[in-house]
Structure formats: C-alpha cells, structure tokens
Amino acid sequence: MKFAYYPGCASEGSGIEYHMSMERTAYILGFEIQELEDWNCCGATSGHNTDKLLSVALPARNLAIAERSGLNMVVAPCAACYSRHRYAEHTIQHDPEMRRKVEQVLELDLAGSTETLSILDVLVNKIGTETIAAKVVNPMTTMKAACYYGCLLVRPVEHTGFDDPEDPQTMDQIMKALGADPIDWSHKTECCGAALVTSRPDVGNPMLYRVLKDAKESGAECLVTACPLCMLNLDMRQAAIEKQFGEKLALPVYYITELLALACGDKPSQVGLEKHFVEAGTYLRTIEVRGAEARAAAEKAAQEAAEKARAKAEAAAAAKAAAAAKKAAKAEAASKAESADGQAAPAKEAAAGKPAASADGDQKKIDAFVAAFNKNPDKMAAKLVADEAQAGILVSALDDKKKSKLASLMVKDMELAKKAAAAYVQQELKKQGECQS
Amino acid sequence: MENSVLLSPADNHQKALIRKLEQEAGTSISLCYQCGKCTAGCPAAFAMDFPPRQVIRMLQLGLTDMALNSNSIWICASCETCSSRCPRGVDIASLMDTMRREALKRGKTDKKVAAFNKAFLSNVKNFGRTFEAGLLLRHNLVTGQPFKDMELGLPMLKRGKASPLPHMIKGRQEMKKIFERVDQFGGEQ
Structure with missing residues (x-):
C-alpha cells in the first residue's frame, strides 16, 4: 500500500519525533509513504481566521501535487493539517463556485480525486489492528494510557467521519493491539487550548490544565496523542501548568506512532523519545518491568488454572466411575x-x-x-x-x-x-x- | 399592536450583513432555538464576555455590531464541539470563523490573536512553510512580551525541535501569487 505523505510544518521543528516515528511506523508495518514534493503550509487556524479563500487555496495546492503524483490517498499525521486538507477536499467536491475561485488562484485545474487520511484511520482501517498486533515484540502490558484525540481528528463529523466524535475508539484499539490498557476518561475530545495557549495563555492554560487533570484523576499514567500541537501543549507546557496550578502531574506524553514503533522493537532514540520535555523513558522502563511481572503472573495463573482444570477433570472421571459402580x-x-x-x-x-x-x-x-x-x-x-x-x-x-x-x-x-x-x-x-x- | 415586542428589529443593512455571514458560514441562524447546548460544551466559554448561545441570539436580534465587537469570537478555539453537538444543525464554529473574518475587515480584533495570525501567514507567504521559532519570537516582540516562553527557547534548540533558520520551499513565487490573487478576490467570498 502506498500513500502520499504530508508531513506538515511541525515535522521540521516541534513535532520532529512525530515525523521520525511516522517513518518508522510505515517501515515496520510495510506500507510506503512518499513525501509530497515541495509541499506548503496548510495555513492552519490563522488561515481560516483570516480568509476563507486562502484557507482552501493553501491546502488545495498540496492536493494538486498529490493528484499529479498519481497518489490519491494522502496521509497527514498532524490533526490540524488533516482537518484543513479535509475541509479543502470537501469544498472542492461540494462547492463549485469556490472550486472555480481556488482554481483561478492556483492557476490550475483540480480533479477533486484525493482523500486525506489521518494516521488513526490508516492504522485501523487500511492496515488493521491484527497486522499491528502481529508485529509487537515488546508489548506495553500494564501501560495505563489516556488516549487523547483532541478536536480536529474527530470534528467536524462531515469532514472526518472515521470515528465517533464523542467517544472515539480507534486510538484505543491501536493501544490494545500494542498490549496497553487504555483508560476510560471524559476529556478525550476536549480542546487542549490549541494556539490559545501561546497567543492567550490566560484562556489556553486553564483548558490545558483541565485535560491533564482529568487524565490524572481517571488513573492515567501517560497520555497518547496524534497531534503535534496537542503534544506541544501537553508536553512542553506541562511544567508551566504544574507551576501555575500548584499541582504535580508528571504525565509523560507519547505520539501513537512512537509507542507503535517501540512496541515493535525500535530503540527510543529511533523515534526521538529523548526530545520530549516531560521525561518519557523512565515510564517505559517501569512498564517493561511491571509488564514482565504481570505477564509472568498471568502465565502462572494460567498454568494453575490448567492444573486445576486437569484435577477437576480427573475428579469428574472418578466421580463418574463411582456413580457407574453405584448404579450397578x-x-x-x-x-x-x-x-x-x-x-x-x-x-x-x-x-x-x-x-x-x-x-x-x-x-x-x-x-x-x-x-x-x-x-x-x-x-x-x-x-x-x-x-x-x-x-x-x-x-x-x-x-x-x-x-x-x-x-x-x-x-x-x-x-x-x-x-x-x-x-x-x-x-x-x-x-x-x-x-x- | 402597540405593546407587542418586535422580534426582528434589524434594518436592511443589518439583514444583508446577517445573510452574508450565514451564506459564507454555510448555515442558518434562524434554526437556533436557544437551548444552550453549544455554551454548555464550550471549553472556552468561561473566558468569553458572551457565551456562544448569546452571540447567536445577538445575530437573531440584528445586534451585529455587538456580536462583532464581542471578545467571544477571538476566544473561540475553533474546536468544533458546538457545531458537532447542536441539535438544530447550526454550524456555530463556522459562524464564529466568519465573524472573525468580518471583524478583521472592520479592524475589530483581539490584538494578540490577530498579531499571531499575521505573523503566521507572513511566514507562509514568504517561506511557504511556518517557521515556528521565528514566529514565536516575532509574536513576542510585536505583542511587547519579549521574555514570554524564554525558558523554552534554548531547550527546543538543544533538542533539535527548533530550527534557527526557516525551511523555504521552491515554489515561494507561487505562494506570493496565491496571497496576491486572494487579496484581489478580497471581500467577495
């Protein structure tokens, strides 16, 4: 399977681990990703806050590049990039007037044949969790993870549609395939504050704090994300949030692709784990020890259960013989x-x-x-x-x-x-x- | 009839503006029956002067200036929770987006958010991509808070998470043209 790949601007800076682990994920699972040639920024929130035509034209240039390359499936790991490209696709396909304007702005024709996919959609619906589970060599047994979807992977439904907007499950399914225990929590699709954490921290910080606090209170020991802006906020800003709200959170944050590559045998340095702000290696080592213990305990329990079953079967056979004798x-x-x-x-x-x-x-x-x-x-x-x-x-x-x-x-x-x-x-x-x- | 309350006091000018907003947002404000579900789920409502339900009500009553002057439209994080939950199918997030753009045209804006957006788009126009480090630095200087997030700068550079120079695409000329042509269309969409 081959996809066009739109890395997004964060892949060259704050979200470099996402880019590294995305490439590792593709390699491990055996699908090809081909980076769109000379791609440009999608405009993100600033684009659609400023001008509607611009907000469609910017991602449309990338979609045109994908169309020219003959690859119609475009994987965009960043949630914001994914959302803007989906919006552009939707507009090109359903708004003929807007499409004409965009074509004029770009000076080219658009076929509207592309389909931008999120990494969760690719992993669950194109690759499959069984394929992932089969590649796991270091299962994340006993990992208590809060799967954080945020806003734009699941909303608006008419542009995304691959998962439930209120209680999405795809990331949870992937985590289960990796052997982890995803927890149930209420803030999995609440907004982390997005750009407000940078532009208006007075508004963004309380939003970010609520997400982190709910994860902690629901029993999570780490957070998993599929968005570089969520990562930037949850990970890089966590220390400041702890200071502002006077509460120790100490929640390592991982990209879903990082955990997948690590569970399939990668070394932490291969996915850039040392680049995180909240130290992320210790928890994984804890999981390794605790997971091994849990697996040994489970094995022992299974053995005991088998023994018990055998003893029970023997007892049943003896009872049957006794009953036959009694009958005779x-x-x-x-x-x-x-x-x-x-x-x-x-x-x-x-x-x-x-x-x-x-x-x-x-x-x-x-x-x-x-x-x-x-x-x-x-x-x-x-x-x-x-x-x-x-x-x-x-x-x-x-x-x-x-x-x-x-x-x-x-x-x-x-x-x-x-x-x-x-x-x-x-x-x-x-x-x-x-x-x- | 003298004592009756006029529910749609909007003059023709306001009506035209509301129609324009609705058209651009691809939604209809008359569908809203003021249940407040948008406000209940809004993660940023705590910081707004008027919660989303009241902003929609202002539009219903023709109070367009009041709506466009509210800080609510700049506090909105575009998380889309309101739109996905509205039982009447009103695309509130899209309306907020449209109102931001309209307010921007009229020079009414939250200075910090607008400065951020301007810096962001100037990156895209000049380089084709966002230059995160430069963007933050510029934003902080423009908004008069040069020491904001200073503690994060060095660790980001050390971790290879901030490049000291922008990544520039080959099609920079193309990007400039895109911005110019969009400006020529300006006000039409």
Missing part, C-alpha cells in the same frame, strides 16, 4: 429384589438391553439368578422350559454346577439358556430311562 450396585439390588419375587427375567432383559453393563454387574446378576434358583427353582425352571412336566424334571436335575451354568447363560443369552435347559431335561430323562431299564 443398585441394579443388583433391584434384580435381587425382583428375583426374590421370582421376577428376575425382566431385570435380565433390561440388562441384556444395556451391553455397556460391566462384567462385575453380570456376575452380580448371575449370582442373583443362582440365588433365585435356590429359593424358587420351579418358577425359574418354568421360564426356561415351557412344558410343566419337563420343568419338573429340570428342577429335579439341577445341581449347583447346573444352576450356575444356567444362570450365567440366562444373563448372556436367553435362547442358549433354554437350549441348555432342554439338554439337561433330555439328559435327565435319558438317565432315568437307563435306570428304569
């Missing part, structure tokens, strides 16, 4: 009771219908049948031999050995038992005949 014992008791009434057959048939019955269970049934033969031989004989006289002969022929043989056959196969019984009758008749003769 119950069946034995039942068949015993039935055979006491001379009603052993149904029990035996029921047992025959359950081939899963254990050998132990069979033996118990055999024993029950033997007992029934001893207790009530006539009834048992009647089950095996239909003829009453022959049944009587069978009873007279039964000894312990025959009883046990018949009982075991009755458990296994009723037909075999009947045949055996008939054979015993024939044997007995033969024996008696021999005696008589």
Whole structure:
C-alpha cells in the first residue's frame, strides 16, 4: 500500500519525533509513504481566521501535487493539517463556485480525486489492528494510557467521519493491539487550548490544565496523542501548568506512532523519545518491568488454572466411575429384589438391553439368578422350559454346577439358556430311562 | 399592536450583513432555538464576555455590531464541539470563523490573536512553510512580551525541535501569487 505523505510544518521543528516515528511506523508495518514534493503550509487556524479563500487555496495546492503524483490517498499525521486538507477536499467536491475561485488562484485545474487520511484511520482501517498486533515484540502490558484525540481528528463529523466524535475508539484499539490498557476518561475530545495557549495563555492554560487533570484523576499514567500541537501543549507546557496550578502531574506524553514503533522493537532514540520535555523513558522502563511481572503472573495463573482444570477433570472421571459402580450396585439390588419375587427375567432383559453393563454387574446378576434358583427353582425352571412336566424334571436335575451354568447363560443369552435347559431335561430323562431299564 | 415586542428589529443593512455571514458560514441562524447546548460544551466559554448561545441570539436580534465587537469570537478555539453537538444543525464554529473574518475587515480584533495570525501567514507567504521559532519570537516582540516562553527557547534548540533558520520551499513565487490573487478576490467570498 502506498500513500502520499504530508508531513506538515511541525515535522521540521516541534513535532520532529512525530515525523521520525511516522517513518518508522510505515517501515515496520510495510506500507510506503512518499513525501509530497515541495509541499506548503496548510495555513492552519490563522488561515481560516483570516480568509476563507486562502484557507482552501493553501491546502488545495498540496492536493494538486498529490493528484499529479498519481497518489490519491494522502496521509497527514498532524490533526490540524488533516482537518484543513479535509475541509479543502470537501469544498472542492461540494462547492463549485469556490472550486472555480481556488482554481483561478492556483492557476490550475483540480480533479477533486484525493482523500486525506489521518494516521488513526490508516492504522485501523487500511492496515488493521491484527497486522499491528502481529508485529509487537515488546508489548506495553500494564501501560495505563489516556488516549487523547483532541478536536480536529474527530470534528467536524462531515469532514472526518472515521470515528465517533464523542467517544472515539480507534486510538484505543491501536493501544490494545500494542498490549496497553487504555483508560476510560471524559476529556478525550476536549480542546487542549490549541494556539490559545501561546497567543492567550490566560484562556489556553486553564483548558490545558483541565485535560491533564482529568487524565490524572481517571488513573492515567501517560497520555497518547496524534497531534503535534496537542503534544506541544501537553508536553512542553506541562511544567508551566504544574507551576501555575500548584499541582504535580508528571504525565509523560507519547505520539501513537512512537509507542507503535517501540512496541515493535525500535530503540527510543529511533523515534526521538529523548526530545520530549516531560521525561518519557523512565515510564517505559517501569512498564517493561511491571509488564514482565504481570505477564509472568498471568502465565502462572494460567498454568494453575490448567492444573486445576486437569484435577477437576480427573475428579469428574472418578466421580463418574463411582456413580457407574453405584448404579450397578443398585441394579443388583433391584434384580435381587425382583428375583426374590421370582421376577428376575425382566431385570435380565433390561440388562441384556444395556451391553455397556460391566462384567462385575453380570456376575452380580448371575449370582442373583443362582440365588433365585435356590429359593424358587420351579418358577425359574418354568421360564426356561415351557412344558410343566419337563420343568419338573429340570428342577429335579439341577445341581449347583447346573444352576450356575444356567444362570450365567440366562444373563448372556436367553435362547442358549433354554437350549441348555432342554439338554439337561433330555439328559435327565435319558438317565432315568437307563435306570428304569 | 402597540405593546407587542418586535422580534426582528434589524434594518436592511443589518439583514444583508446577517445573510452574508450565514451564506459564507454555510448555515442558518434562524434554526437556533436557544437551548444552550453549544455554551454548555464550550471549553472556552468561561473566558468569553458572551457565551456562544448569546452571540447567536445577538445575530437573531440584528445586534451585529455587538456580536462583532464581542471578545467571544477571538476566544473561540475553533474546536468544533458546538457545531458537532447542536441539535438544530447550526454550524456555530463556522459562524464564529466568519465573524472573525468580518471583524478583521472592520479592524475589530483581539490584538494578540490577530498579531499571531499575521505573523503566521507572513511566514507562509514568504517561506511557504511556518517557521515556528521565528514566529514565536516575532509574536513576542510585536505583542511587547519579549521574555514570554524564554525558558523554552534554548531547550527546543538543544533538542533539535527548533530550527534557527526557516525551511523555504521552491515554489515561494507561487505562494506570493496565491496571497496576491486572494487579496484581489478580497471581500467577495
């Protein structure tokens, strides 16, 4: 994937780390960025405060350069640059009169074919958080980060539209992919004071203080931004805010691209971390130690859980076996009771219908049948031999050995038992005949 | 009818101005029903002489001078919260922007904000890009506060976050022409 790249004026000065980490991010994630040739300043707030035509014409010159380069997707990491280029695109596409004026001012034709993208939109919707997560080698586990979107990445919705204007989530999603814990807080889209912090600190400073204070009170240990002006205010002006409001904040501030590159294995110097005003390296080392501990603890807990699950499975298997034995014992008791009434057959048939019955269970049934033969031989004989006289002969022929043989056959196969019984009758008749003769 | 209150006392001149402002801002002030949601969410309202809702009300009542003279339009940080929350779809931020430009034409402005904007745009016109360090220095000198943010200058230079010289683009001539042609169109948009 290839994008035209609009670095913005801050990339050459106060926001140099954003530029460095942006290039690292593209390299790590394998997408190309091609800097727009001889780009100019978008005019920012001063432009649209002064003249509407100028505020569209300045970014439109850059868009024309992008059109000429054949790259229609323009990534503008700075939130203000992004907003002004989106505004210009929107105007060129929807206001024909304004477009004509802009074309006259620039002395060229505009196709209106470009789409300027914020870095959050690119990372989440063009690259994807799974791709990012797959590249992470130093996860930011236990990092409590306040994702700060500020104003112009999410407002006005008709120019941005890639995220929710009140509770945006794209930066949070990226932070989660890096292994961090983004916190929930109320000032994620409140204004940091922007240029007012410089031009009217009496107005801008309280605005900036409220953002920092809410992050701190919501449990954040650092702030993450995607805007060089937000960074300038939150980071460079933080010491002055602490002094003015008499409150220690000590919140390191990071560009989202810095954290991404660092989580994917970059050294702090590669993204310019030492250039920050609020010392930013210590917290990352804290995270490294704390994260490793947390991961070890999580691993241990997972192992324990697995062990517990295994023990539980074993216990369940044992309980199941015990239940089966209990069931078999119950069946034995039942068949015993039935055979006491001379009603052993149904029990035996029921047992025959359950081939899963254990050998132990069979033996118990055999024993029950033997007992029934001893207790009530006539009834048992009647089950095996239909003829009453022959049944009587069978009873007279039964000894312990025959009883046990018949009982075991009755458990296994009723037909075999009947045949055996008939054979015993024939044997007995033969024996008696021999005696008589 | 003698005791009735006239709700739209604007004369024709004021009406024309309001129409012009609405057109340039791409919005309509008559949509506003004065709920105050814009003011409730405005992060800078605490510093304004008239909060956003009242500025819109002034326009509705034809009090254009009062609106254009208010410091509110210069305190507005263009954060767009009001516009994104307005239940009636009034683009208040765009109106504020338009009113700033109108006030500027009439020479009514917050000196510090105007000085900053002028310095910023002169950078863009001359170099094609913003020269941050030069801009801050110039702003501080023009506004008579030469020692403002002095403690930040050296650390920025040391960190390579402030270049001592401006970055100049090749198309500087082009930039000058853009500014000149915009001036020729001046007042038309």
